[in-house]
Amino acid sequence: MTARITARMTTRMTSRMAGRPARPAHPAPDERKIPMIRRLRRKATGAAAGLAALAMAATVLAAPAGAAAAAGKDQDRFNYCGNNAMVQETLKTGTEWRMCWRIDTKAGLVLERVGYKPKGEKYPITVLRSAQLAQLNVPYDSGEHQWNDITSYGFGGYFSHAIAKQECPGGKLKGQWIGKKEDAKKVLCVQKVDAGLAYRSQEQEWMSPDLGDLFTANGQDLVLYTISKVDWYEYVTEWRFADDGQVSARLGATGDLSPEDWTTPDKGWPIGKNATGISGNHFHNATWRVDFDIDGDGREKVEQYDTVDTGARGKRGEVYSTAKTDIAKEGSFQNANLRWWRVVSQSSKNGDGHDRSYELVQTVTNQQYAANPAQSPAVSFTQAKACEKFASFNADPECGAQDIPGYVNGETLTDPVMWVTVPFHHVPRDEDQSPMPIHWQGFDLLPRDVTAMNPLTPKGRTDHNGQVD
């Protein structure tokens, strides 16, 4: 493998030095006589063989001590639910995602045992033990109304809507049985959608008009969503799994504005003629519960990173310094400039010998509803407990505490659960009628050192790992 890459690179360098394009623009005469379809097959076989060889090489490099013994377990890692509850899809870039799904009466869509197998990895890598919405609190600025859509209604049961085939173009509809026979309600849409540019790198001699090799690919996301109609609002619970390992959670809100919250100009916005129909401002405070299970272990640690201005000036700019704070015990935290958190495996390393981890990425940080202590922190980390399911109004007689401030009671974190709150202050506008254009709120979980390189790295770039001399 290595030898082949080197030989190809040498050829490329030589031809470029001679001032010729890397490859003739026209196919060679003998190639042109082969029907297009046969040529394509031959190419595909070659590519597949190359990938297989690459995968084997990567596995040998990545295999930690004792991996062989664990191989059987790794292969079985995803046999956690029957076919009907399993989503297993391979994206066009070669990354495979697998997970179990079900509808919980309260939380709505629950995903469990979520993992992915990048094309260069031999075994799937688990990421999440479970993930679900944990609260949706909707207080109106008037102080007249405040709803908790997960714990006072629920996103499952009769609030969970069947999805029409036309709503899920190009996808698959999966269902849940609601009766004894073949009575099923199709509530989950599974789609593979274009994710736009995944990466691009083109080699170029700046002093020559010729362009060198172009490495580029368009990405694809696996998207799962359900619809829950709670009175006039319709909510979309969406999970998006990218071919590069990123996981994105989003809540979409559409349907219609409240027909019962007309208010004064300081607490709303006129959406009727002139100064009439002042529709009330309100928040959607969404909290998700994410239980990590990085590479099947479940034991993780939590780290906070802060980048600060040292006040020192380098030769050409300010000097910044990034430092880690270990979050050893349960806690609730706020965003700050240049702050982020990650959940780090205590046992699993990638091929570079780095601890596998996932980083929380929150982009909107100025919409906080400070009056709700359970949901005002940007993120909380608590030791995993099965009975601690909801951010507030947990309502479980077996559980000592019933909200996040109660869960955070000083326990040491060995199996952390991450509670992410993403608030959104909705000031209505004329365009919100009707139906209301969907508005989204959510967060990303970014793989940090899960694979030793970009899991989509093309063949010509596999040697670019680390400082390239």
Added chain:
Amino acid sequence: MNNRPPETGDIPAEETPPQQSSAAPSADAADTADAADTADAAVEVPRRRRLSRVLVGAGLSVAAAVASIAVAIPMGASGESGKPAAAGSPAPSGTGAGTAGAAAPGGQASASPGGEVPAESEPMGPAPATGSGRDPLTPDEIDTALRLAVDPALRQSARTVTGAAGPEPLTVDLSDPLPAETDPDKAPRRADVYFYNYADNTLAKRVVNLTAGVLERSSQAPNMQPAPSRAETAEALKLLVASPSGGPLKAQYKAATGTDLAGPEQLDANGSSYIADIGDTATAQCGAHRCLILFVKVRGGVYLDTTRTVVDLSARAVFPPA
């Protein structure tokens, strides 16, 4: 090398010619580089342009070949006619009836918005008796859980929302494995069953081990108010309509329909469990009591303004806006 076909099977972009030419070969005509060359020879185009067109033609052919292979993959979408739909081309529209984006009877959009390929609805077959691992509870498992959850003591002492013997069933969902049960393949399947007990205003939780067929754990606590069942919402609507405080509701109904409200069956309601905030002094008992806020609609019609009224199911009382 600069323009190798993508490994992903994506169709390369169509290259826009620098100027319009009516004799430009269509993508279909440009099946091979030779054909493209011949077609190009008919019109006088600069050499440079011909070259780029050859590349476009080749790219499209490769893409078409990839698309025809991809159809064999289950995820490959196919139109309702059963013909494979080439990626990027408009799909055959669903039924042809209705307009994209228009409302249709029965709540089903009758045409694919934007002419997209409708989803494939996965066949499910009959529900199995039991699930495995982290499968959702089957209808049979839900029945079993409800049956095993109500022990004789609870059946005797508890009361439903209407005052009948037994607890008011709320929800049945799959339990999480216990902390020691790290292998979900081997963990027993359990159900969390929740009831409300109107006899003492407690929330009762029963954990049923479905694998062993036994009631495993029981607990109950006051001041816990999960979402109401449909039976509770229906009872709250009955109380609201029958209450002297239902006057404004009746006036709204008459204003909306022109007729008098005869009974709760003319209304549609959704319910939210209600726990009094510190700002609520009028119904501060809600939380200890089982209270609901109703969202009431004329059946098939408009919403009536009822969200400032509280129905206390524990006291069987209606509290109009203070």
